[in-house]
Amino acid sequence: MLLRKPNSLDGCDIPSSQITPREKFEQFTRDRRSFLSGAAALGATTLAADRLGNIFEPGTDVRAAGKLATVQGTITTTGEQLTSYQDLTTFNNYYEFGVDKSDPSKNAGGLPTRPWTIHVSGLVQKEQTFDIDSILKMHALENRTYRHRCVEGWSMVIPWVGYSFSEFVKQCQPLSSAKYVQFLSYFNKKVEKWSGESSIDWPYSEGLRMDEAMNPLTLLTVGLYGDVLPNQNGAPVRMVLPWKYGFKSAKSTVAIRFLDKQPPTTWNDLAPNEYGFYSNVNPNVDHPRWSQKTERRIGQPFYAQRRPTLMFNGYGDYVASMYNGMDLRKYY
Numbered sequence: 001m002l003l004r005k006p007n008s009l010d011g012c013d014i015p016s017s018q019i020t021p022r023e024k025f026e027q028f029t030r031d032r033r034s035f036l037s038g039a040a041a042l043g044a045t046t047l048a049a050d051r052l053g054n055i056f057e058p059g060t061d062v063r064a065a066g067k068l069a070t071v072q073g074t075i076t077t078t079g080e081q082l083t084s085y086q087d088l089t090t091f092n093n094y095y096e097f098g099v100d101k102s103d104p105s106k107n108a109g110g111l112p113t114r115p116w117t118i119h120v121s122g123l124v125q126k127e128q129t130f131d132i133d134s135i136l137k138m139h140a141l142e143n144r145t146y147r148h149r150c151v152e153g154w155s156m157v158i159p160w161v162g163y164s165f166s167e168f169v170k171q172c173q174p175l176s177s178a179k180y181v182q183f184l185s186y187f188n189k190k191v192e193k194w195s196g197e198s199s200i201d202w203p204y205s206e207g208l209r210m211d212e213a214m215n216p217l218t219l220l221t222v223g224l225y226g227d228v229l230p231n232q233n234g235a236p237v238r239m240v241l242p243w244k245y246g247f248k249s250a251k252s253t254v255a256i257r258f259l260d261k262q263p264p265t266t267w268n269d270l271a272p273n274e275y276g277f278y279s280n281v282n283p284n285v286d287h288p289r290w291s292q293k294t295e296r297r298i299g300q301p302f303y304a305q306r307r308p309t310l311m312f313n314g315y316g317d318y319v320a321s322m323y324n325g326m327d328l329r330k331y332y
């Protein structure tokens with residue numbers, strides 16, 4: 001499939017006049033730096049590290065010091081305001097680290113992100129283990145801003161860093177019999193002491209049909225806002241599927257399996273009538289307990305008007321054809 005330029009992917013035809021200027025990113029870097037040095041002055045470096053996950057030394061340039069110095073392209077918007085770094089790193093779903101939105105930023109500090117490998121197995125030429133540092137070098141890293149719609153009815157606009165998952169799949173050499181891909185997240189009860197708060201059968205598992213996995217929008221994600229992923233956002237590597245509800249995007253990926261059958265997935269196992277395998281964002285198919293027609297954008301005041309949710313989260317031009325002829329009420 002043709003790989004479009006990241007900017008056109010980002011915006012779904014947003015004019016270049018709406019691309020966020022570089023200065024905005026620079027401003028963000030300064031704000032973050034002064035926040036960090038302020039925290040250090042107060043003797044609260046550990047707190048800052050816990051809250052932000054992977055951080056750079058105050059006073060150094062994020063591009064020079066960060067592990068992601070090679071990111072290509074400027075951070076762009078979808079024509080909408082980016083969700084602030086603060087909001088997208090303190091309002092998270094990561095149930096291994098607790099069920100409240102504020103828990104992952106407080107609790108994920110102990111996630112060991114090095115050494116880190118992804119084990120690839122199933123219907124492949126040969127089983128392989130990829131080290132995170134080789135994954136980072138496999139393809140040029142791109143800034144890709146995507147809307148993120150959680151099944152709970154809120155949304156964000158997130159400047160991710162990564163590259164198309166299809167580039168990684170090439171290295172995995174799947175057999176033609178592979179029809180599905182399964183993603184498994186890191187799980188260690190000693191590190192993720194909060195995992196007992198929910199009745200999830202760990203590790204977190206998600207899955208895609210092969211064509212969905214190969215879609216150029218499907219992002220193997222290693223960073224956000226130009227830097228490495230904070231732990232609470234799924235460090236050091238996770239999936240992002242912008243046309244699906246957020247739970248399809250498994251965090252902290254440690255294993256990928258190529259299969260001929262649809263894999264079991266965490267939320268579908270837990271409540272099959274509420275969470276389907278496909279889980280494409282669809283304002284016309286309500287959750288049994290609430291409407292999916294509108295959403296609240298995180299960072300806006302709670303009394304702000306909810307915005308209409310878009311079919312496929314607005315990415316229909318890139319993904320709708322994969323579901324031609326499918327009854328999306330049945331395959332929700």
Ligand SMILES: Nc1nc2c(c(=O)[nH]1)N[C@H]1C(S)=C(S)[C@@H](COP(=O)(O)O)O[C@H]1N2
Nearest residue numbers: 092093094095150185204233246247249251
């Ligand atoms: N391993 C794992 N992955 C996960 C989750 C989780 O609890 N555990 N939550 C999912 C849900 S419901 C959402 S909305 C997104 C949140 O990603 P973010 O915190 O980076 O915005 O992660 C998804 N991936």
Ligand SMILES: [Mo]
Nearest residue numbers: 150151246247
């Ligand atoms: Mo979610």
